[in-house]
Amino acid sequence: MTVKRVSLKVSPQAALRxxxxxxxxxxxxxxxxxxxxxGNDRNPEILxxxxxxxxxxxxxxxxxxxxxxxxxxxxxxxxHHRLLGWRTLPESDKTPADWxxxxxxxxxxxxxxxxxxxxxxVNVPTGICVMEGGLVVADTWNHRILVWKSVPRxxxxxxxxxxxxxxxxxxxxxxxxxxxxxxxxxWPCGVQYQDGKLLVADTGNRRVLIWTKPVLTSEQxxxxxxxxxxxxxxxxxxxxxxxxxxxxxxxxxAFWKNRLCVTDAGNNRILVWNEFPYENGLAAHDVLxxxxxxxxxxxxxxxxxxxxxxxxxxxxxxxxxxxxxxxxANSRLVAxxxxxxxxxxxxxLDTTESTTLSTTNxxxxxxxxxxxxxxxxxxxxxxxxxASVNSLCWPYGVQxxxxxxxxxxxxxxxxxxxxxxx
Numbered sequence: 001m002t003v004k005r006v007s008l009k010v011s012p013q014a015a016l017r018x019x020x021x022x023x024x025x026x027x028x029x030x031x032x033x034x035x036x037x038x039g040n041d042r043n044p045e046i047l048x049x050x051x052x053x054x055x056x057x058x059x060x061x062x063x064x065x066x067x068x069x070x071x072x073x074x075x076x077x078x079x080h081h082r083l084l085g086w087r088t089l090p091e092s093d094k095t096p097a098d099w100x101x102x103x104x105x106x107x108x109x110x111x112x113x114x115x116x117x118x119x120x121x122v123n124v125p126t127g128i129c130v131m132e133g134g135l136v137v138a139d140t141w142n143h144r145i146l147v148w149k150s151v152p153r154x155x156x157x158x159x160x161x162x163x164x165x166x167x168x169x170x171x172x173x174x175x176x177x178x179x180x181x182x183x184x185x186x187w188p189c190g191v192q193y194q195d196g197k198l199l200v201a202d203t204g205n206r207r208v209l210i211w212t213k214p215v216l217t218s219e220q221x222x223x224x225x226x227x228x229x230x231x232x233x234x235x236x237x238x239x240x241x242x243x244x245x246x247x248x249x250x251x252x253x254a255f256w257k258n259r260l261c262v263t264d265a266g267n268n269r270i271l272v273w274n275e276f277p278y279e280n281g282l283a284a285h286d287v288l289x290x291x292x293x294x295x296x297x298x299x300x301x302x303x304x305x306x307x308x309x310x311x312x313x314x315x316x317x318x319x320x321x322x323x324x325x326x327x328x329a330n331s332r333l334v335a336x337x338x339x340x341x342x343x344x345x346x347x348x349l350d351t352t353e354s355t356t357l358s359t360t361n362x363x364x365x366x367x368x369x370x371x372x373x374x375x376x377x378x379x380x381x382x383x384x385x386x387a388s389v390n391s392l393c394w395p396y397g398v399q400x401x402x403x404x405x406x407x408x409x410x411x412x413x414x415x416x417x418x419x420x421x422x
Contacts, residue, residue, distance in 0.1 A: 029371040030418035040414035042389040055096035063397040076125035119158035131193040142171040182221035192253035229281040244293040245283035256318040307376035335369035
């Protein structure tokens with residue numbers, strides 16, 4: 001038997017990489033250096049080490065809220081089961097927090113402070129937002145929403161209102177029942193408030209709850225549900241195939257101009273309502289990140305991302321015309337806006353493959369800004385390198401306050417605040 005010699009040629013391009021997707025122009029989303037980095041170093045040590053709770057450390061921060069451009073600032077320090085607060089926007093890296101809610105001191109940790117659940121304890125806090133001069137926190141593993149009527153300015157300030165539970169001393173998912181109601185929650189992760197309306201991503205129930213009337217008392221039931229046809233079902237994708245009305249893992253909520261946006265992380269997409277939905281189970285007008293409303297694969301079934309794909313997007317926020325998304329599993333931030341004429345800072349992109357974000361109607365959204373990766377075709381935590389000041393590892397939350405962007409860089413155990421470049 002003779003063996004034929006075969007010549008092999010190795011391509012410098014990894015499989016499934018598409019050159020045009022690597023060459024798409026984009027604007028820088030943020031300026032070159034952050035204003036401040038909290039919870040960890042700008043360029044952390046390569047070797048991992050135990051993250052002990054202190055006034056200047058974070059462990060997997062999931063959300064942050066800069067209540068104004070000068071502060072106060074509150075961070076959901078998820079891994080240490082606490083909220084950290086600063087009176088004003090810190091001016092130097094790793095500035096110690098002024099306040100702590102959820103633990104007896106800055107060096108303590110543990111779910112609900114290793115004690116009884118109450119109005120000043122948390123268990124995996126995730127989402128956070130301001131509401132009429134107060135603060136709202138998604139206390140995820142306590143299956144409740146905590147509301148402070150005024151932004152807390154002291155240690156262990158007790159919340160004034162609880163949603164999802166009958167009292168501050170209870171914490172069962174859906175209050176221990178198999179089915180949800182308009183008053184119960186299961187792993188709520190995201191909160192948002194605008195124009196008198198509170199919205200909650202009730203993640204474990206695969207739905208978004210909306211309070212259209214001011215939240216004034218505990219146990220107040222929601223008025224509208226999205227993602228399910230009623231308040232008493234919690235099926236994944238509403239018990240059927242994915243559609244423009246269903247959800248698998250809703251996580252964050254943002255208002256983008258007149259639109260309502262919900263990150264449906266489990267379906268690797270963003271649902272967009274062009275006007276506020278006042279009916280239960282109303283289908284979204286647009287689905288971003290997928291080519292249609294029934295597809296759900298990450299990066300549209302490609303291993304490497306494109307300029308129009310998403311992989312478990314958890315966070316979302318907006319700035320003027322821009323929609324900014326934490327494309328979490330791709331370890332990047334991407335931003336789009338409606339197609340418009342070129343300006344000095346914005347190059348209009350042509351309409352070749354992978355330049356336009358997939359939508360399900362005629363709205364044209366153009367990929368225009370990126371942070372965390374070198375181009376739209378790259379992925380990888382910290383770009384497969386040791387963490388640096390401009391790399392990301394599973395960014396979980398994003399929030400805009402004026403021209404400032406706050407990033408909860410969960411995998412790097414830090415929160416960074418940047419000035420937007422767009």
